[in-house]
Amino acid sequence: MLRFLGQRAAMGLLTIFVTTIAVTLLIHLVPGDPVEIMYAQSQGTTPEQLEAMRSSLGLDQPIPVQYVHFLGRLLQGDLGVTIRGQQPVAQLLMQRLPNTLALAALAMVIATVIGMPLGFLAAYKRGTLIDGVLMVTAIAGISIPHFWLGLLLLFWLAVDLGILPVAGSGPLNIVLPALTLGLSNAAIVARMTRSAMIDVMSQDFIRTAHAKGLPKGKVLRRHVLRAGLVPVVTVMGLQFAFMMGGAIVVENIFAWNGIGRLALEAIFQRDYPVIQGFILVFATTVVVVMLALDAVYALLDPRIRRS
Amino acid sequence: MALVDISDLTIGFGAEATAPPVVDGVDLSIGKGEIVALVGESGSGKSMTALSIVGLLPERGRVRAGQILFGGKDLLTFGEAALRSVRGARIGMIFQEPMTSLNPVLTIGEQLVEALIVHEKLSKAESRNRAIAMLERTGIDNAERRLRQYPHEFSGGMRQRVMIAMMMALKPALLIADEPTTALDVTIQAQILDLLREMVRDLDTSLLLITHDMGVVAEMADRVVVMRDGKVVERGDCEAIFAAPQADYTRRLLAAVPTLDDPTRETTTTSFGPEVLRLEDVSRSFGGDGFFSRQAPLKAADGVTLTVREGETLALVGESGSGKSTLGRLAMRLEKPDGGRVVVAGEDITRLSGRGLRRVRRAIQMIFQDPYASLDPRFSIGRTIAEPMIIEGGASRSEVRERVRALLERAGLSASMAGRMPHELSGGQRQRVAIARALAVSPRIIVADEPTSALDVSVQAKILDLMIELQEAEALAYLFITHDLAVVRRIAHRVAVMRKGRIVELGAAADVLERPVHPYTRSLIAAAPVPDPARRGERHHWQPEAEPQSPDMAGEWCAVGDEHWILA
Numbered sequence: 001m002l003r004f005l006g007q008r009a010a011m012g013l014l015t016i017f018v019t020t021i022a023v024t025l026l027i028h029l030v031p032g033d034p035v036e037i038m039y040a041q042s043q044g045t046t047p048e049q050l051e052a053m054r055s056s057l058g059l060d061q062p063i064p065v066q067y068v069h070f071l072g073r074l075l076q077g078d079l080g081v082t083i084r085g086q087q088p089v090a091q092l093l094m095q096r097l098p099n100t101l102a103l104a105a106l107a108m109v110i111a112t113v114i115g116m117p118l119g120f121l122a123a124y125k126r127g128t129l130i131d132g133v134l135m136v137t138a139i140a141g142i143s144i145p146h147f148w149l150g151l152l153l154l155f156w157l158a159v160d161l162g163i164l165p166v167a168g169s170g171p172l173n174i175v176l177p178a179l180t181l182g183l184s185n186a187a188i189v190a191r192m193t194r195s196a197m198i199d200v201m202s203q204d205f206i207r208t209a210h211a212k213g214l215p216k217g218k219v220l221r222r223h224v225l226r227a228g229l230v231p232v233v234t235v236m237g238l239q240f241a242f243m244m245g246g247a248i249v250v251e252n253i254f255a256w257n258g259i260g261r262l263a264l265e266a267i268f269q270r271d272y273p274v275i276q277g278f279i280l281v282f283a284t285t286v287v288v289v290m291l292a293l294d295a296v297y298a299l300l301d302p303r304i305r306r307s
Numbered sequence: 308m309a310l311v312d313i314s315d316l317t318i319g320f321g322a323e324a325t326a327p328p329v330v331d332g333v334d335l336s337i338g339k340g341e342i343v344a345l346v347g348e349s350g351s352g353k354s355m356t357a358l359s360i361v362g363l364l365p366e367r368g369r370v371r372a373g374q375i376l377f378g379g380k381d382l383l384t385f386g387e388a389a390l391r392s393v394r395g396a397r398i399g400m401i402f403q404e405p406m407t408s409l410n411p412v413l414t415i416g417e418q419l420v421e422a423l424i425v426h427e428k429l430s431k432a433e434s435r436n437r438a439i440a441m442l443e444r445t446g447i448d449n450a451e452r453r454l455r456q457y458p459h460e461f462s463g464g465m466r467q468r469v470m471i472a473m474m475m476a477l478k479p480a481l482l483i484a485d486e487p488t489t490a491l492d493v494t495i496q497a498q499i500l501d502l503l504r505e506m507v508r509d510l511d512t513s514l515l516l517i518t519h520d521m522g523v524v525a526e527m528a529d530r531v532v533v534m535r536d537g538k539v540v541e542r543g544d545c546e547a548i549f550a551a552p553q554a555d556y557t558r559r560l561l562a563a564v565p566t567l568d569d570p571t572r573e574t575t576t577t578s579f580g581p582e583v584l585r586l587e588d589v590s591r592s593f594g595g596d597g598f599f600s601r602q603a604p605l606k607a608a609d610g611v612t613l614t615v616r617e618g619e620t621l622a623l624v625g626e627s628g629s630g631k632s633t634l635g636r637l638a639m640r641l642e643k644p645d646g647g648r649v650v651v652a653g654e655d656i657t658r659l660s661g662r663g664l665r666r667v668r669r670a671i672q673m674i675f676q677d678p679y680a681s682l683d684p685r686f687s688i689g690r691t692i693a694e695p696m697i698i699e700g701g702a703s704r705s706e707v708r709e710r711v712r713a714l715l716e717r718a719g720l721s722a723s724m725a726g727r728m729p730h731e732l733s734g735g736q737r738q739r740v741a742i743a744r745a746l747a748v749s750p751r752i753i754v755a756d757e758p759t760s761a762l763d764v765s766v767q768a769k770i771l772d773l774m775i776e777l778q779e780a781e782a783l784a785y786l787f788i789t790h791d792l793a794v795v796r797r798i799a800h801r802v803a804v805m806r807k808g809r810i811v812e813l814g815a816a817a818d819v820l821e822r823p824v825h826p827y828t829r830s831l832i833a834a835a836p837v838p839d840p841a842r843r844g845e846r847h848h849w850q851p852e853a854e855p856q857s858p859d860m861a862g863e864w865c866a867v868g869d870e871h872w873i874l875a
Contacts, residue, residue: 204407210363211402212422212473213395216387222421226412302412302457 001298001305008294012287019283023276024067038270080273089277100258103177104243110182111189119193141187146246150180150253177254181246193232200228230301237290309336310513316373318355330355331537342514344528348763352537353517357483361398362390396426399474403486405466409458416454419473441472464495478510485517492626497834521564522836533557545840563768564838571796571816580617583751583784588612589637589647607633609808618782622799630808631788635754639673652751672745676757678737682729688740689725695747718743719773735766752784771797792835804828814871825873
């Protein structure tokens, strides 16, 4: 199992390494000169100012040299400074990251708590009306965009009922964005759980369990659930990555101070160091969460745990 | 009174009006302590009959009529709860696939004790002790430690022992075994059959044995019931049925069973043409080369040297994991050897790739085991057969069409089948299509990997006949990979016995099968069930400790007869 996790960790490091290359190239992948685009809206910029910006970003050097510099600073935890305000990017991101993590984690809990039991129920009641209603709801849940669901919840719970704050940064403020993110992902989790459980229910070992005369509940709890969870957990990692992506939209709707909101602002302002930092932090978070879920997966599946 | 008395059992899928029954008015009785074999080919309804006894028919399967008396009570009138108290406790059931019949995420111990706790209300400790006792009884060493292990830590044969221990732990009155040894190697099969017989005799359990294998029937059964298309066509004592089958179908079934007493094919070493395939000291290992891997690599082929000549069948025999399929893939260059040379039709293809390899591949074609998976479901039969010719190029559309028709007829199908899709064909027909496809580019040699293992015996016999006929007409060479010695006898001129990546015995079919020298070959032949109840118990068992234990199986080739060698 340690070897399995070692392999996964190595893959994760490789992913982050590739991301650093992509991030360096990012600026050059945008057509046109990045610095000129940055200043396109401001009148009367002198060529000297452009040149100064170029050299302060290191853009006047060959790309490999830029990369080495970037990597060198990165290893010291330095992601550069923002173009507007000259604040250290790393510090800015680290301030906001906990907010996003809290949001994604709570949303994940909501998605799991709602999605898994419903998916299990749908699998158990496969082909019945309950299954049909649940799955149609799930498809609706997947299809509704975050911003629309978020607005609906906002009007209903905050404006009409007034039980939750509209926006801000108090402890209750996390509920609406987390609900928005969690509900649409609950639909995905429900569908995944359903298909994983149905798959397990048709396995030979479930027939064996029935042939032993075990009560139905026992077959479901001991045999179906334990075996069916393994594939569900594997996809949870991907799920979390989607959740982080969804957070960018949701944070902006609810003015939640996470890194998603920071990133969007930076994109509008072409604040390249922030965008680069955001991508790196985002990728690292996803890699770490995936690794954690791989560990859970290894614990659930004895074929890996005991290898 | 019989323990089980089934009368007029009729089972169907879906609505009565539209779907004909899969089991149609079956009568079957099983006496106390009796072993009854329910025999039939695929689709005969034998498994459905068995599953209906424990109320485990697949979804949409319904009993339409009849009754199943068990100890005087009709199981079909039982509710789910009542049926559950019978299942496991009074009637146990073991299945064909030991690899998938146990839950991979629960320990063997958890799976063994749960039924004991449910049915006999034993305490955890009591049920654990019973589980250990049962495991030991089925021949599993270190039972206490093994309780904590998971199914993937057991071999196929061991898992089937676990299944038997699990189902016999509650001392059921009836055990239903649905093809319990079909997925196992022949030496393991012999051990499991012995264990089953011993267990049911000791615990006075009746056994309903469902099988397609007449050899297993002859080894085990007191009485035999033969089914076909959902109906019972014959029933009687085991000896009587083998000695004088009454029904036409039973006669054909028995005639189709290849036996180890049939004569082998004629071999006169001079009658074959030039060499078409030569493997020279070929090796291939798997695993052990990864950055993180600490396991020793598995040697699937370890210095193998073989030749096949024009018009000759060389049968490659071995149990699962012996490396015989890998060797077939190496001959095709689907797998690249780590060492050695592969020579096809005089051309060294070891280093070839791309276009060069494609050109040589015309001379060597392959037929696979599973006729369901080896045809593209979206291609019509005609398209499937035409594909190799299209890739080869050079023929006009009408020429290709003409050739497809000819090939279909050669393979014993009608030319009008070209427009059909694979799912409209039976397993045997599909295998004929696979043969026609292999013949499309006029190969010199065909590598056939277990081509008849997925087929019913009667179909199997016809496919073998077809292959022999084609060989005689066109001087084709076959590298025929199989685990079934009876099939070997029917088709092989020469036999190579493979074990752990090495050839341990090689010689003419008659020599190897009738005068085997290597202990492993002997054990293989001894373990094969003989389809003759009068000779029951003549089998001698393969004792693992009798195996010459040189750790890496290093050895020298010794000639033990004319063109007959062993590794010693």
